[in-house]
Amino acid sequence: MAEFVGAFAASHAPLIARDWDKLAPASREIITSDFRELGKRLTAAKPDAMVILSPDHWTNFFLDNLPSICIGVGEEHDGPPEPFMKNFPWRPIPGHAALGQHIAATAMKDDFEPSISHRLALDHGFCIPLAKMELAKLPRIVPIAVNDLEPPMPSIKRCFAWGKLLAKAIASYPETIRVAIFATGGLSHSIGEPTMGAIDEAFDRDCIKAFENGAEGPLTALLDARMEAAGNGTHEVRNWVIAHAAAGSRGFDLIDYRNMPEVYVGCGWASWSA
C-alpha cells in the first residue's frame, strides 16, 4: 500500500517570479531561504509521487467550463504557459496517472464527483513553489485544480472532506510508493479588485493559529466568517485546508509568515508531518 509521507504548503505570488530581479535583496533572501527549508523537508520525506493542490488561474478553465475540482490523471502535464515562467526546469511535467485515476475512482465511489483531465497545463500556482524549492528531482505529480477563484467554490466543510478522501485514497493505493501532498496559494491577498495589493495580516495570523491548533470547527468558523473579506485571493487557503485534513488535522509546523506588500501577498510556508 502507498504511504502518506507528509504535507507541505506555500504561497505562490506571481511577482515572486515575474518581478524577482526587482525585489529588495532582503525579500529575495527571505523567499529563497523559506522555499529552501520547505524543499529540504519535502526531500527528506522522499516522495515518489506528489498530489499538488492549486487553483487554475484561467489557464485550463474559464467561465464556460469551470470544474470545482479537476484531477490530473495524465502521464504528463504541460509546464506553465506564462512568459515569466519560461525558465521552469521540468517540461513536460511527469504525472502519476495510476495514482490520479485511483484518487478519482475512490472519490466517485465515495459520492464525490470530480472532473478529470488527461493533460493539464500547470500554471504559476503549481510551478512557482516547485521551481523555488530547489528540488534535485521532481516526484511524479498528480495535479488537482481547485476552484478558488469564482463562486460557487467548494465550502470549507467540503475541503475538509476532500482532505480525508485524499488520505483514504493514498492509504488504499495498492502500489508501495511514498506520497506527499502539496498545497499552494494564500494567504491573504487581493487581485484585480479595488483593494488590490491589500494584505490582512491579522487574518493571516489568526488563520495560522487555527491551523496550529488544528481543530476542524474553529478553523472552519474562522474561514467562513473572515476569508471573503480578506481579499479574493485568500480563497486559495482552501488548498491548505485540504492538505491539513489529509494530514489528520493535527496542527502544522509553520516555517515562516511574511506580510510582503512587494509581491501583494501574505506569504506562508508550512509543513504537516505524516
Ligand SMILES: [Fe+2]
Ligand atoms: Fe493564485
